[in-house]
Amino acid sequence: xxxxxxxxxxxxxxxxxxxxxxxxxSDSASNYFPWYKQELGKRPQLIIDIRSNVGEKKDQRIAVxxxxxxxxxxxxxxxxxxxxxxxxxxAAPREEGNLIFGKGTKLSVKP
Amino acid sequence: EAxxxxxxxxxxxxxxxxxxxxxxxxxxxxxxxxxxQDPGLGLRQIYYSMNVEVTDKGDVPEGYKVSRxxxxxxxxxxxxxxxxxxxxxxCASSLWVATNEQFFGPGTRLTVL
Numbered sequence: 687x688x689x690x691x692x693x694x695x696x697x698x699x700x701x702x703x704x705x706x707x708x709x710x711x712s713d714s715a716s717n718y719f720p721w722y723k724q725e726l727g728k729r730p731q732l733i734i735d736i737r738s739n740v741g742e743k744k745d746q747r748i749a750v751x752x753x754x755x756x757x758x759x760x761x762x763x764x765x766x767x768x769x770x771x772x773x774x775x776x777a778a779p780r781e782e783g784n785l786i787f788g789k790g791t792k793l794s795v796k797p
Numbered sequence: 798e799a800x801x802x803x804x805x806x807x808x809x810x811x812x813x814x815x816x817x818x819x820x821x822x823x824x825x826x827x828x829x830x831x832x833x834q835d836p837g838l839g840l841r842q843i844y845y846s847m848n849v850e851v852t853d854k855g856d857v858p859e860g861y862k863v864s865r866x867x868x869x870x871x872x873x874x875x876x877x878x879x880x881x882x883x884x885x886x887x888c889a890s891s892l893w894v895a896t897n898e899q900f901f902g903p904g905t906r907l908t909v910l
Contacts, residue, residue: 692839695837717896720898729887729901729903729904730887730899730901732898732899735898783828783847783896784842784895785830785899786842787832787841788839789837790840
């Protein structure tokens with residue numbers, strides 16, 4: 687079955703720097719890759735997703751890139767701000783139409 | 798307002814005392830799921846449901862039960878809670894199968910003594 691590995695588990699950056707979180711998946715048939723953000727004490731919320739027919743998707747300061755050959759996808763946050771501090775989860779679909787989540791990355795943005 | 802609700806938000810109980818955590822969505826979503834979140838382990842799926850009367854085990858179903866008798870509700874039942882079920886629980890729903898945006902409930906913090 688599908689397996690998702692997420693790295694790093696923690697990431698600390700200075701405000702204004704960029705942050706990159708990477709996930710690898712095992713099932714080459716996977717076709718949908720979302721990223722969720724969970725602020726402290728809150729519920730996870732979708733921030734961006736990508737389907738396998740595109741290689742990159744951007745939404746203001748966040749972007750997701752997909753490398754189907756290498757079976758990995760990454761979240762890029764540019765010009766980080768303190769409000770970007772949160773736990774970020776990647777996910778990938780399983781054959782039964784379900785999602786499996788990565789273990790999460792705790793991002794800390796230092797002012 | 799479109800939302801997923803869970804109750805209770807916080808619960809402290811004792812080993813062996815049956816409890817139910819309710820989950821309800823008002824978006825007419827087909828797919829619903831339960832996750833538990835533990836430090837360092839991310840979101841692990843307990844059970845999911847693709848439609849009414851259809852439920853399936855996730856990655857960590859032991860000690861839990863669910864039912865889906867109507868589309869909007871997906872309760873999580875712990876027949877005999879144990880301390881290793883102390884966790885933060887999230888219910889989620891999406892329009893249909895999980896390859897659409899999942900909307901999460903606010904979470905239920907459960908402590909089993």
